[in-house]
Amino acid sequence: MRIxxxxxxxxxxxxxxxxxxxxxxxxxxxxxxxLIGSSNGWYLLASYVIFLVTTVGMAWRWKALLASKGxxxxxxxxxxxxxxxxxxxxxxxxxxxxxxxxxxxxxHFSTLVNIPEPALGLISGAISxxxxxxxxxxxASQARLLRMKS
Numbered sequence: 001m002r003i004x005x006x007x008x009x010x011x012x013x014x015x016x017x018x019x020x021x022x023x024x025x026x027x028x029x030x031x032x033x034x035l036i037g038s039s040n041g042w043y044l045l046a047s048y049v050i051f052l053v054t055t056v057g058m059a060w061r062w063k064a065l066l067a068s069k070g071x072x073x074x075x076x077x078x079x080x081x082x083x084x085x086x087x088x089x090x091x092x093x094x095x096x097x098x099x100x101x102x103x104x105x106x107x108h109f110s111t112l113v114n115i116p117e118p119a120l121g122l123i124s125g126a127i128s129x130x131x132x133x134x135x136x137x138x139x140a141s142q143a144r145l146l147r148m149k150s
């Protein structure tokens with residue numbers, strides 16, 4: 001079953017809006033905005049640039065690894081997977097370290113940004129692996145059908 005593009009986009013917006021609403025509902029938004037507002041803007045900008053550059057760098061690494069196996073995926077798609085992994089890591093519980101995104105009502109902003117890298121790598125790797133396996137299975141099925149027809 002193939003979902004049409006407008007329905008898929010509507011679902012993505014709905015899920016993203018739901019996650020954002022849940023985060024805003026769980027945190028003290030005023031305290032969070034005060035912390036961001038009292039921070040040095042240049043440091044915030046620098047941290048954002050570092051975050052973007054390293055995320056694209058990690059996606060490029062996967063692109064190179066996949067290309068060595070004959071799988072060619074666009075860097076933009078692999079980067080999108082990393083962002084999905086990061087977003088999921090913001091709301092999922094990291095059970096090995098016992099971290100929970102909402103331990104109590106006095107949630108500090110730094111709690112939201114201190115996500116362990118292994119958890120993000122695991123999530124992003126699981127998503128990538130799942131998509132890779134699905135794509136390969138589909139390609140193998142199509143090749144089998146072509147052989148049967150000829």
